[in-house]
Amino acid sequence: MSPTTTDVRDRAEEHLRALVGRDDARLREDQWTAIEALAVDRRRSLVVQRTGWGKSAVYFVATLLLREAGAGPTVIVSPLLALMRNQIEAAERAGIRAVTINSTNIEEWEPTQEAIRAGEVDVLLVSPERLNNPGFRDEVLPRLAATCGLLVIDEAHCISDWGHDFRPDYRRIRTLLGDLPDGIPVLATTATANARVTQDVAEQLGRDVLVLRGSLDRESLRLGVVRLKTAEQRLAWLADHLAEQPGSGIIYCLTVAATKEIADYLRARGHDVQAYSGQTDTTERQALEQDLINGRVKALVATSALGMGFDATLGFVVNMGAPASPVAYYQQVGRAGRGTDEATVVLLPAIEDRDIWAYFGSLAFPREELVRQTLAVLADSPKPMSTATLETYVELNRTRLETMLKVLDVDGAARRVRGGWEATGEPWQYDEERYRRVAEAREREQQAMLDYLRTDRCRMLFLRDQLDDPEATACGRCDNCGGLALSAEVSESAVEEAGARLSRPGVVLEPRKMWPTALANLGVDLKGKIADGASEGRVVARLTDLGHGQALRELFKPGTPDGPVPVSLARAVVEVLGDWRPRVDAIVVVESATRPTLTADFADGLSRFLKVPVAGRYAIVDPSVAPAQGAMNSAQRVAAVGRRYRLEAEGLEGQGVLLVDDLVATGWTMTLAARAIRRAGAADVSPLALASES
Template sequence: MQATRDTANDLLTGIAGEGARLRDDQWTAIDALVNHRKRMLVVQRTGWGKSAVYFIAAKLLRQAGRGPSLIISPLLALMRNQVAAAQGAGIRAVTLNSANMTEWEEIQASVIGGDVDVLLISPERLNNPGFRDEVLPHIARAVGMVVVDEAHCISDWGHDFRPDYRRIRTLLAELPTGVPVLATTATANDRVVADVQAQLGEDTGLLRGGLDRESLHLSVVRLTDTTQRPAWLAGHLSQLEGSGIIYCLTVSAAEDLAEAMEAAGWNVAAYTGRTEAGERERLEQALIGNELKALVATSALGMGFDKPDLGFVVHVGAPSSPVSYYQQIGRAGRGTDRADVILLPGAEDRDIWRYFASVSFPEESTVRQLLAALTDEPQSTMKLETQVDLSRSRLDQVLKVLDVDGAVRRVRGGWVATGQPWSYDAERYAGLAHARTAEQEAMLDYERTDGCRLLFLRSQLDDATATEPCGRCDNCTGRRWGTDIDAAVAARVDSRLTAPGVRLTQRRQWPTGISVKGRIHGVEPGRALGRLNDIARGPALRELLDNRDWRPSHPWQQDTWLPRIVAVLSDWDWAQRPTTVVALGSHDPAATAQVSALAEAMAGVGRMTFAGTLPVRAGAGEVTAQNSAYRVMGLLDRWEMEALTPVDGPVLLVTDVVDTGWSVTVAGQQLAERTGQPVLPFALASRG
């Protein structure tokens, strides 16, 4: 028997309430999946009702005697909301994720036993050895439908490509004939649509709608001094209805901005990749319940977060892609008549874009080095770190890509080589880099355009229905936000953002697989004047570091910077006050001279002994490795400890910039070991 639209509407009332009815395009998708067992790609704006389509289809297939549906979703927030929605329609939905690890065995048994209608998993679960080998084969044999949510992640041309999503291609190829497949996304241009369709199969149907959002009112606010954005936001937040999301480009920027907004009296909280899973759920519920005015978030709060009455989305700093920007602003105004969308571009945006672009897929020689290190004996990521010059995050990413390509395989205990030939697709990687650059330029064009802003974004997504201006954005209406800043609010915000210094991340354990082992002793927590990506301090710190011509008589010592350094030292909660200052030499003579002048000035103003500069040994090359094990190995015999004068009392170790933190850690530990005194690192700036 075929499923009917009336039956589907009955299920919809359990999800959306009495009186809810499927639109024609929603029923078209359900009919194709349930009655015709097709593969469908649905590209529709956020709020269109994609989750209702796949939940109703899943239930109808179960009623027809089919097995449970497998939904692959990228974020825990999405999974939590989906499970709650499914229960309202009488659908038995469960999820496997990092937040319910203690329940995995019980959940997997329920799936295998046929007691579940829908199983939601993350794409990473597809390559968990236990799930892949023990649970997935059973599901693949009996699955009623496979749903790939946020399907643009399948395509490496998409704005949020995830290598684990590519494994879905293998899963789909192994499905029995006649198993329907649904892929959904709100953010896919023509190129991504074609790529996803190719991976799903040549007979995949496409249901693509317009991307207009009648509730969204888009604006761009360009401040002459972009360091004033926190003060502007704190002063104008009362004009934004309801509660919302304030997006930042980096974790540190989000944390700093949240503190600044709190100092101005706003009830906000930071939500980033550093936020623990349990705390994330609590914060999401606080925002949904309007207990917070805003979450100050990175992209960690993105796909799947569902608050229909979200009143605004503000970006303090522009994403590097108009497509990504559209995806994030789509969180707002799903169930309201109006939602404000404001972009506050920053002077540091391009630098941040360049940084993220720099950590893309590595050069072929590095990948070949990794492949050469792999054997048929499992090796952990930690062990592989000592054999190839890649940071942990990049190593994980490359291994996932190689796994999808069939060159390596994840097994219990780590990674092994498959022996399959692998070729480096240089042309594709170059094409991706070019596409990313074009996206960045398009984002700048969005900031500068005098045309309709929503029409611009829709055109970037190749929306064929985008022909008429929205009539709501600042360019269409001529109504713009003022750039006025309340002096009292600015003072409160500035006092928090410019509070003395920031903490440096303390390294506590040596990397495994190298000559030094175990815990690190003698190096205390450190401080820096600020971060280079700070909203307030970053631009001035970058300018300071660009001026390498420092002399003992230079005005910076007396006027601008030395008082700030003194403030950090005064605010430092050290156990013992340092009595000696040492400058950390580097491969760059100009930088070493700068740091030496700084250290000598600090010793003078703090009435400490300047013990000299710790020079780099003759012939020692520059250490450029970012991988922890590689970097530490390159730093172990780098400095001439014997060059220092005798040290009496705790040591302040001074440098210019701290990035990974290993230079001050290695030098500091050796200095502590030689002198028997604790070492406290101090830097002008940190990068994170």
């Protein structure tokens, strides 16, 4: 006799109580609707619900019900390692045997797969990147598709290129969905999907999809904006008001450089904070996450790498700079207010936010001719080509090339195999209309973010409207509703120290260590370790930095006329040299076609200050090679620089040479110039520039 719906619900609530560790826990009706669709009706479902609604409880309870009915293990596609760790811990509390396959535990893959085959695993969590790994895709994925009892797609807005965090690896899920046997339930979940994204994801899930969309209000959040004119004032506000924020929290920044700069300043002001980004070592990231969860630090100063699914009881989120869309902002502020009645959310916008948005916007899908060129190169190759080899033929940087190839893979025009990439020969259509509409949607989102800063309406209502929440109403808790009062006052001492911190120039310029691979394809006979390169160099600041970065952005902005080095930056250079103290017997300047006055004045001024001669120049000998030609990837750039420049200098034997340029983009011009100078007999080469792009 099959169990009744009442029996199944009773059993589901027993599992829920084990999961949350409370005897009085009960499923809400909307949660039960989702569980019933999966475990009883075996349907495909899309759940769009706010952070903290209990989406993980739905798929864990459904897993236990399905396993009791004899179903195979649940496969959860989860985008972040931090999220995976939280999910595994939650699963273990309910007696669920959960394991993960991701890039950090390669040594565990084979034992994990053996445990799955032996029926010893209830839940397998995989990162979306695994879905595009040839071995996993061809050997593991088909078996999982045939035997899994439930497929869960967490943070499902990543499937849609309309979403704020589209990821090409997630598109491989379409293939997985098509390979699932009939009757295998699928659950897609997200807290950040507007109507267009919801429709797009539902269409990708297939026919007869149950869409459960609830209120996106976060009743614990109190939203506010503090508008201050300068970077010094914004840093000072943090220093003066961080201790007032409840509990522990996250200070979000738009760039990695800002996380380090702000964390360093706040520690100097006595605050217990740490920097966190995608560049942080994996082991250190785990330790920092645990410190935040346990309240051992006041805040992590983080990029969006600490984002989706990070589960902790946090009392505040502060954004130093605005994300590029209200939806992305809603995602970040959703880290606060879980498990607490009140949490404070503060946005400190900056003028340079739009410049950073423009930079990330430049990483959009490449032009059609570049895509066609890539496919032609793959088609002409007798064997698979690595991404590094492809870079020597296609002028795209590694990140954009990888992203494009993943899209082509899902579209069926290219395929990732052992050894690299190959063309399939299948026809492929460049969907220019769709890419244009996505770009236009991004522009509208940026304008909406600017409108959020200026609005006098309820801020939560504004965000919920952007997410097409039909139940959106005024919250009564934000600064515009009168529920939050935020002081914009900053102390003079904090502003002075912030100013001193930001005006302190000097960023280390790490020398290149290795030549790009496959340079022989471009007729360049360089490979392996760079044996005759530069020493560690310096720039005054990065263009994205808060202090001197603002003056440098103005200096290098398109349309700014060529001219001498501004006095404030000349002083900063002197300060950098005073701290750095490289050996300088002579100066060599990198010639510039776009800023000849700036670079000549820079070199001449250094010559007068250091009382050493300008001994030569890295001269432009082939002006047909454009100034930034090949800058999209390393191999192309090395080849272009090698054609464009030649060293014209004398008397360098045994000298310590200061190599001077205005702006460092890829670092390859400095690298090749330093090599030429070393080969001319110099004992040492120390690069110095006004700015670097990153």
